[in-house]
Amino acid sequence: MDVDDIETVAVLGAGNMGHGIAEVAALSGYTVALRDIKEEFVQNGYEQIEWSLGKLAENDRISEEESDAALDRITPLVDVEEAVADADVVIEAVPEQMEIKQDVYGEVEEYAPEEAIFATNTSSLSITDLSEVTERPEQFCGMHFFNPPVRMQLVEVISGEHTDTETLSVVEELAESFDKTPVRVRKDTPGFIVNRILVPLMNEACWMVSEDVATKAEIDSTVKFDIGLPMGAFELGDQVGNDVTYHVLEYMHDVLGDAYEPAPLLETVVEEERYGKKSGVGFYEYEDGDGAQIPTDAGREAIEHRLLAVMANEVGNLVGDDVAPAEDIDEAVMLGAGYPEGPAKLADDAGLDTLVDTLDELHEETGADRYGVSDGLRTHADEGGFYDQEEDDDAVSYEMIRVEYPGEMVGHVVLDRPHRMNTVNIELLEELEQAVETFEADDDVRAILITGEGDKAFSAGADVQSMAASAEPLQAIELSRTGQQAFGKLQSSSLPVVAGIDGYCLGGGMEMSMCADMRVASERSEFGQPELDLGLLPGWGGTQRLQHIVGEGRAKEIILTAEQYEAETMEGYGFVNEVVPNEDLEDRAFELAADLAAGPPVATRFTKKAMLRGWEDTDAGLEIEAQAFGHLIGTDDLMEGITAFMGDGEPEFEGK
Numbered sequence: 268m269d270v271d272d273i274e275t276v277a278v279l280g281a282g283n284m285g286h287g288i289a290e291v292a293a294l295s296g297y298t299v300a301l302r303d304i305k306e307e308f309v310q311n312g313y314e315q316i317e318w319s320l321g322k323l324a325e326n327d328r329i330s331e332e333e334s335d336a337a338l339d340r341i342t343p344l345v346d347v348e349e350a351v352a353d354a355d356v357v358i359e360a361v362p363e364q365m366e367i368k369q370d371v372y373g374e375v376e377e378y379a380p381e382e383a384i385f386a387t388n389t390s391s392l393s394i395t396d397l398s399e400v401t402e403r404p405e406q407f408c409g410m411h412f413f414n415p416p417v418r419m420q421l422v423e424v425i426s427g428e429h430t431d432t433e434t435l436s437v438v439e440e441l442a443e444s445f446d447k448t449p450v451r452v453r454k455d456t457p458g459f460i461v462n463r464i465l466v467p468l469m470n471e472a473c474w475m476v477s478e479d480v481a482t483k484a485e486i487d488s489t490v491k492f493d494i495g496l497p498m499g500a501f502e503l504g505d506q507v508g509n510d511v512t513y514h515v516l517e518y519m520h521d522v523l524g525d526a527y528e529p530a531p532l533l534e535t536v537v538e539e540e541r542y543g544k545k546s547g548v549g550f551y552e553y554e555d556g557d558g559a560q561i562p563t564d565a566g567r568e569a570i571e572h573r574l575l576a577v578m579a580n581e582v583g584n585l586v587g588d589d590v591a592p593a594e595d596i597d598e599a600v601m602l603g604a605g606y607p608e609g610p611a612k613l614a615d616d617a618g619l620d621t622l623v624d625t626l627d628e629l630h631e632e633t634g635a636d637r638y639g640v641s642d643g644l645r646t647h648a649d650e651g652g653f654y655d656q657e658e659d660d661d662a663v664s665y666e667m668i669r670v671e672y673p674g675e676m677v678g679h680v681v682l683d684r685p686h687r688m689n690t691v692n693i694e695l696l697e698e699l700e701q702a703v704e705t706f707e708a709d710d711d712v713r714a715i716l717i718t719g720e721g722d723k724a725f726s727a728g729a730d731v732q733s734m735a736a737s738a739e740p741l742q743a744i745e746l747s748r749t750g751q752q753a754f755g756k757l758q759s760s761s762l763p764v765v766a767g768i769d770g771y772c773l774g775g776g777m778e779m780s781m782c783a784d785m786r787v788a789s790e791r792s793e794f795g796q797p798e799l800d801l802g803l804l805p806g807w808g809g810t811q812r813l814q815h816i817v818g819e820g821r822a823k824e825i826i827l828t829a830e831q832y833e834a835e836t837m838e839g840y841g842f843v844n845e846v847v848p849n850e851d852l853e854d855r856a857f858e859l860a861a862d863l864a865a866g867p868p869v870a871t872r873f874t875k876k877a878m879l880r881g882w883e884d885t886d887a888g889l890e891i892e893a894q895a896f897g898h899l900i901g902t903d904d905l906m907e908g909i910t911a912f913m914g915d916g917e918p919e920f921e922g923k
């Protein structure tokens with residue numbers, strides 16, 4: 268079967284995952300049969316889809332017509348025969364119990380066309396075992412979506428023992444046609460990739476508390492603010508559901524052995540039905556407490572090493588068993604769990620030798636199987652890392668941005684952290700500076716275009732979480748200077764710069780766009796300098812540059828109110844040169860950049876220089892800005908602002 272042959276997708280199970288998958292398939296133009304065992308279940312799923320499509324339209328992610336058309340493509344059904352009779356692909360998302368799934372496949376096998384592919388959305392059962400229930404194990408694979416499917420980019424496509432490669436390729440292409448990123452899991456292993464990394468990490472966090480090695484606060488502070496993961500380990504556990512984690516871990520324990528023995532703390536919370544947010548209490552109290560309140564400064568290096576070592580060991584297992592290469596593991600975990608960098612890269616950065624030593628020491632000390640170093644980790648430690656260390660040191664490599672050459676003498680920078688709203692961290696600043704230098708040294712580039720990956724954000728500003736991790740005045744002054752310098756390089760580039768803005772353009776993201784010579788924005792874009800709401804000030808040039816573009820009055824209004832502004836308003840303020848329909852943004856921004864690239868390079872350069880020099884004494888202003896940034900980083904108000912942001916609350920500033 269070819270992906271182009273697929274017209275009809277049957278989704279079995281209209282629960283959380285099932286209705287989400289049906290919505291994604293319908294949005295991509297497929298005819299969808301959504302089936303559940305009872306009319307009320309399937310109707311409920313259908314209504315959830317209707318609500319979600321309505322939200323997408325309300326937020327301008329899709330048009331009303333697209334929303335209506337997607338809903339029209341979905342037929343809610345109870346009858347299995349009717350649901351699968353015309354299906355080219357059947358995606359099964361029924362409850363995670365072998366007997367239920369077996370029954371479903373028994374029925375489906377009877378009515379589905381012979382050539383139809385079966386894909387299961389299981390997260391914890393063996394693909395091979397499930398495939399053997401059917402008469403088409405070679406046409407059977409895993410298609411593991413993340414929750415909620417409409418928002419999450421990753422789909423793990425898992426090979427069972429009998430799956431043929433054609434089936435995997437078609438399902439990967441199907442995932443791509445859903446506008447998702449498939450990552451192939453070459454072997455059917457418990458937890459596949461993402462859970463195989465996350466669940467043992469969670470278990471190790473629990474072991475540390477169970478053994479009085481560290482407190483929950485110390486561990487979550489280390490995970491969130493030192494390692495820089497999106498949530499603390501316990502915070503994430505409570506979010507996912509501790510019963511779910513425990514269930515997956517038990518399966519790993521059964522199949523993979525004692526290295527995956529659940530920690531007593533995890534067993535206790537599950538026994539006591541402290542499942543997390545959904546039950547009102549987990550590791551933290553939600554109903555009767557303030558939820559996860561994680562201190563920014565309680566992290567410890569020993570905890571960091573131990574967690575990274577356990578994570579590296581799992582990467583070693585996956586790579587060593589040929590489940591996936593390091594690049595795929597990193598991509599999956601970044602997309603599926605929102606890690607700023609993948610686990611293999613994090614482990615390489617920490618040094619595999621050090622992590623192996625940590626595991627060896629723990630193994631000797633405790634004798635616990637989970638510290639036994641995996642063959643994959645040891646081999647890669649000997650080679651110097653999971654990634655090739657022999658790469659040419661002079662070669663420029665980018666991780667936070669993409670550098671592209673779309674033609675017409677345009678050099679294109681894509682801010683490439685869509686899982687974190689293209690937020691800006693120090694590495695991104697450094698890479699941006701490097702990209703500008705590379706373009707300037709390239710005779711074939713005459714204009715720079717900057718856009719953000721995805722349709723949610725050009726950039727939501729500085730990565731608040733990584734900023735909170737360096738809450739020292741001197742570090743903050745340095746961070747402010749680094750941003751000023753990188754954005755300054757863009758502003759003073761001899762090449763004309765166009766910013767193509769689609770979605771949120773906030774804080775540091777807006778400060779970056781201030782350094783472009785022209786800004787074109789989609790209708791749905793929103794602008795703002797929310798820094799004062801965080802107890803900060805725009806520290807990457809915003810206090811100086813904005814007033815040059817929109818005048819002092821508007822600049823003060825935007826910065827002091829910290830409000831968000833629509834693209835049209837910002838056009839009126841003179842910040843945006845042109846507002847275009849959402850779907851035209853990319854083409855129009857490129858067209859504008861190509862137009863400027865076709866202009867006279869020397870005259871363009873001198874024009875830019877003259878106009879920039881004509882500003883008043885900006886350096887003095889920038890110095891004050893950097894000093895102020897350093898001063899603010901140590902204030903209680905900043906912590907209040909960041910804590911409120913992380914916890915979705917309203918800040919109460921005290922002026923301290």
Ligand SMILES: C/C=C/C(=O)SCCNC(=O)CCNC(=O)[C@H](O)C(C)(C)COP(=O)(O)OP(=O)(O)OC[C@H]1O[C@@H](n2cnc3c(N)ncnc32)[C@H](O)[C@@H]1OP(=O)(O)O
Pocket residue numbers: 497605686687688690727728729730731732750771773774775776797798801803804805806807
């Ligand atoms: C010198 C420069 C200083 C600065 O730039 S300071 C930072 C200034 N920027 C901000 O304050 C913007 C903060 N973000 C927001 O207000 C909201 O987000 C948005 C309006 C952009 C989007 O809201 P919604 O659509 O409801 O999405 P969501 O669930 O809030 O965000 C999606 C994920 O993106 C993370 N995120 C968004 N902005 C930032 C940020 N600036 N730093 C770190 N993470 C950010 C969130 O936490 C969340 O993550 P999860 O999905 O893991 O919960």
